Amino acid sequence: MSIYRIAHLSDPHLPPPPDAFGWKDVVTKRLLSRVAWRRKRKVHRPEVLAALVADLKAANPDHVVISGDLTNFASHTEIMAARAWLESLGPASDFTVSPGNHDALAGAGGPERFAAWTPWLGDAGEAAFPQVRVRGPAAIFNLCSAVPTAPHLATGRLGAEQLERLDAALADPVHAERFRIVVLHHPPQKGAVSRRKALDDQDALRAVLARRGADLVLHGHAHEALVGAVLGPNGSVIPVLGVPSASARPGGHSPARWHAIEIEDGPDGGRRARIVVRGIEPGRDGLAELGRYSLVDLARKATLHTDRASL
Ligand SMILES: [Fe+2]
Numbered sequence: 262m263s264i265y266r267i268a269h270l271s272d273p274h275l276p277p278p279p280d281a282f283g284w285k286d287v288v289t290k291r292l293l294s295r296v297a298w299r300r301k302r303k304v305h306r307p308e309v310l311a312a313l314v315a316d317l318k319a320a321n322p323d324h325v326v327i328s329g330d331l332t333n334f335a336s337h338t339e340i341m342a343a344r345a346w347l348e349s350l351g352p353a354s355d356f357t358v359s360p361g362n363h364d365a366l367a368g369a370g371g372p373e374r375f376a377a378w379t380p381w382l383g384d385a386g387e388a389a390f391p392q393v394r395v396r397g398p399a400a401i402f403n404l405c406s407a408v409p410t411a412p413h414l415a416t417g418r419l420g421a422e423q424l425e426r427l428d429a430a431l432a433d434p435v436h437a438e439r440f441r442i443v444v445l446h447h448p449p450q451k452g453a454v455s456r457r458k459a460l461d462d463q464d465a466l467r468a469v470l471a472r473r474g475a476d477l478v479l480h481g482h483a484h485e486a487l488v489g490a491v492l493g494p495n496g497s498v499i500p501v502l503g504v505p506s507a508s509a510r511p512g513g514h515s516p517a518r519w520h521a522i523e524i525e526d527g528p529d530g531g532r533r534a535r536i537v538v539r540g541i542e543p544g545r546d547g548l549a550e551l552g553r554y555s556l557v558d559l560a561r562k563a564t565l566h567t568d569r570a571s572l
């Protein structure tokens with residue numbers, strides 16, 4: 262029985278290049294974030310990210326989803342450094358990137374700000390959202406919740422237009438038989454993060470998911486391995502999974518992990534999936550398998566809407 266593996270990592274927060282700031286940044290949110298980075302650089306370690314990427318490459322997944330916060334201040338040099346990092350990983354068609362709030366920290370809004378990452382956003386050849394990528398048995402619905410925010414806020418927003426297009430894409434019968442994965446940076450369920458960091462239009466997203474359904478939602482942003490759930494059509498439950506930062510140091514609150522989503526055909530003609538968790542174990546060098554879970558069990562475990570359960 263063939264298994265299709267999608268790897269999920271998030272929030273690498275790549276170290277900023279030395280010239281990541283310009284004089285224009287003096288009065289912007291970037292300056293505040295630069296101050297915050299002095300603290301964060303102790304948490305986000307390039308050697309940890311390198312070990313995680315090596316572990317992921319050794320597992321040879323069929324596709325990789327990266328759910329945002331590649332950068333810290335979203336300066337042009339950082340966006341280009343992140344592009345170089347993405348290029349180093351492999352062919353862009355094997356990697357799907359959903360931008361995070363740190364990738365849109367300040368300046369103009371709109372998806373065109375991610376033009377430099379176009380080959381990693383989808384197959385459309387433009388920086389637009391959502392984009393649907395069909396890979397193996399999966400259809401990946403890539404959203405962008407990254408918008409510039411006021412200082413000390415890390416909220417996200419999808420907007421009515423993106424949600425309308427998501428509604429239509431999820432309803433498209435061409436994807437009905439596929440394993441439908443919705444990807445965005447901010448968690449869609451209530452209570453997953455504080456209001457200061459939450460998705461502004463999460464109610465509207467949950468309404469689309471309740472109407473159209475999906476098999477799995479992946480997110481980052483919380484820097485934790487969260488398992489939650491949102492309602493699908495006819496009282497069904499859609500599992501929601503968050504993964505910690507891919508560069509978070511060992512010994513901290515939530516050390517680096519990545520998840521493998523293994524999709525296979527079930528005996529009843531349907532599809533089933535399991536999650537394999539790989540991460541840093543205390544007192545050990547490198548990454549190891551920390552557990553494996555069936556998606557059905559995870560959905561059962563999750564408490565609707567208010568869940569902050571850890572995986
Ligand atoms: Fe982050």
Ligand SMILES: [Fe+2]
Pocket residue numbers: 330361362363415446481482483
């Ligand atoms: Fe974030």
